[in-house]
Amino acid sequence: MTQDKEAARARTAMLKKLREEHKDTIEHTRVLLKKQQEIRRIISQAMKDGAGTVPEIAGASGLPAHEVLWHVTAMKKYDLVTETGRDGDYYRYALVEEASQ
Amino acid sequence: MNSRPDPNESENPMNTPDLKVDALVVGGGIAGMQSALDLADQGYRVALVEKEASIGGKMIMLSKVFPTLDCCSCITTPKMSAVAHHDNITLLTTCDVQALHTNGNGGYTAKVQQNPRYIDADACTGCRQCEYVCPIDLPASYDLDMGATRAIRVPFSTAVPQKAIIDIEHCLLCGKCEKACPTDAVDFSQQPFTFNIETNAVVLATGFQTTPTDAKREYGGGKLLNVIDALSMERLLAPTGPYGHILRPSDGKEPESIAYVQCAGSRDQSLGVPYCSRVCCMYAIKQAMLLSGALPMADITIYYMDIRTFGKGYEQFYQNAKAMGIEFVHGKVARIDEDSEHNPVIRVETIENGRIAERTHDLVVLSVGMLPGENLGPIFDVQPADDGFAAIPDPTLSPSATGHPGVFVTGTASGPMDIVDSIIMAGAAAAQAAAYLETMRSSVAAGPTAIPEVAHV
Incomplete structure (x- = not known):
């Protein structure tokens, strides 16, 4: 039991030291994450009504199309977005929960 | 002749004692892997040191090889696996050689970090559950930033070893990965670890880099969204590519008109690169053929100064491309701009009639050249030649020897070459290293005075 407590204390101290060493990069990543979450919220809102192409999502969200493509690509990789077919030269994308309904 | 290395030693050098091997191979691309396998198959103990988290080099990123159009991954992955499982090879990833010194016994001591x-690489199963819970998406360098990855990730789907790594510079230290890991493999307490490798021979296979996409400002690379480099196109063509399709980066449109600009980083005095990179013509033709297959309705144009198809079967490959309908325009591209739809507009002077033409495409690919990779001077005392690649004192009779006994260079570390030539040269370096090792053994057997003098490195 004492050993467990000592190990936990050592781990806490180690993480504290690591956080201190990397405080600048952690802060930078935190800002990036906040911005990313906001963009994802806007993209998800634009896709709420159904599947869309990148230019359609960009038009609905007000975000640049290349930025939308990057985020949709990331969301597709991690199973948050799925491809639902084509519309001319473009593929259509839908939120996973929307596509499953 | 050797016992199998302890996998803990390969993957967890926190507990690794100093290694003693016959040959140290630096670099885990195709040339380094081939040299390591050739030496290990002859019974020599080899340590392969790779700075990245996976071996495979640039070749594993490619779609297909020319002129056979074999799948790159299908060729490279078995070699990566063979390296990782070979009884005579100790694989050391995320490692840098920091110094190399003669050891007084005719060999060398490498200080490796x-x-x-x-x-905990022993515990990690590569299940990627950690990656799925990581909250931050980051540009994936493996996909030339077109796709995303996370702060904790398995480097790519066929990575060897198939183990996660944390990019600590982008980690929030939020602990979600620790909670998600089913084997408690996340270990934030790890520190850089330095150890020594004793070796009698060294094979340097540190590879190359490509011309930066924005090197020629008039071509708009790095600024115009639909001007990409050829390595990016390789990722778009690969089945594991970022989009899963060939799409242009500005808006995800499937391109109907694609252009290649040749010599966009080679044979160009303004960039300080007077030499021919030897691969650009063939990879552009290969990509054009693959695009023809994937996008049958697309128009594909290659703007070129010369087409150089010197290898076995290469000229026929070029003729096949022409027969497939790929347009070859003999002319020098002066600049690339874009219209309001982000379509690149190429301004070219055609050599046949000397006219200036402007042509609009959906996507432009810059056939970037090969530049020297790591400078081998400071650590290995292998000085660069005029072109920046490793100097070879006798390239005709001894194409891998560096001038330091027992130190050899191979693959694109010695100059621009394609995959076929890299593999041939890797075999040559292994053969020269093996001959050197046998000479050393004979010398040792004959007595200490017979050990050849080794230059200070």
Whole structure:
């Protein structure tokens, strides 16, 4: 039991030291994450009504199309977005929960 | 002749004692892997040191090889696996060689630093559950930033070893990965670890880099969204590519008109690169053929100064491309701009009639050249030649020897070459290293005075 407590204390101290060493990069990543979450919220809102192409999502969200493509690509990789077919030269994308309904 | 290395030693050098091997191979691309396998198959003990988290080099990123159009991954992955499982090879990833010194016995001592994965590699199963819970998406360098990855990730789907790594510079230290890991493999306590490798021979296979996409400002690379480099197109063509399709980066449109601009980083005095990179013509033709197959309705144009198809079967490959309907325009591209739809507009002077033409495409690919990779001077005392690649004192009779006994260079570390030539040269370096090792053994057997003098490195 004492050993467990000592190990936990050592781990806490180690993480504290690591956080201190990397405080600048952690802060930078935190800002990036906040911005990313906001963009994802806007993209998800634009896709709420159904599947869309990148230019359609960009038009609905007000975000640049290349930025939308990057985020949709990331969301597709991690199973948050799925491809639902084509519309001319473009593929259509839908939120996973929307596509499953 | 050798016992199998302890896998703990390969993957967790925090507990690794100093290694003693016959040959040290630096670099885990195709040339380094081939040299390591050729030496190990002859019974020599080999340590292969790779700075990245996976071996495979640039070749594993490619779609297909020319002129056979064999799948790159299908060729490279078995070699990666063979390296990882070979009884005579100790694989050391995330490692940098920091110094190389003669050891007084005719061989060398390499000081190697292993950078932490922050993962217990023995425990990690590569399940990627950690990656799925990581909150931050980052541009994936493996996909030339077109796709995303996370701060904790398995480097790519066929990575060897198939182990996660934490990019500590982008980690929030939120602990979600620790909670998600089913084997408690996340270990933030890891520190850089330095150890020594004793070796009698060294094979340097440190590879190359490509011309930066924005090197020629008039071509708009890095600024115009639909001007990409050829390595990016390789990722778009690969089945594991970022989009899963060939799409242009500005808006995800499937391109109907694609252009290649040749010599966009080679044979160009303004960039300080007077030499021919030897691969650009063939990879552009290969990509054009693959695009023809994937996008049958697309128009594909290659703007070129010369087409150089010197290898076995290469000229026929070029003729096949022409027969497939790929347009070859003999002319020098002066600049690339874009219209309001982000379509690149190429301004070219055609050599046949000397006219200036402007042509609009959906996507432009810059056939970037090969530049020297790591400078081998400071650590290995292998000085660069005029072109920046490793100097070879006798390239005709001894194409891998560096001038330091027992130190050899191979693959694109010695100059621009394609995959076929890299593999041939890797075999040559292994053969020269093996001959050197046998000479050393004979010398040792004959007595200490017979050990050849080794230059200070």
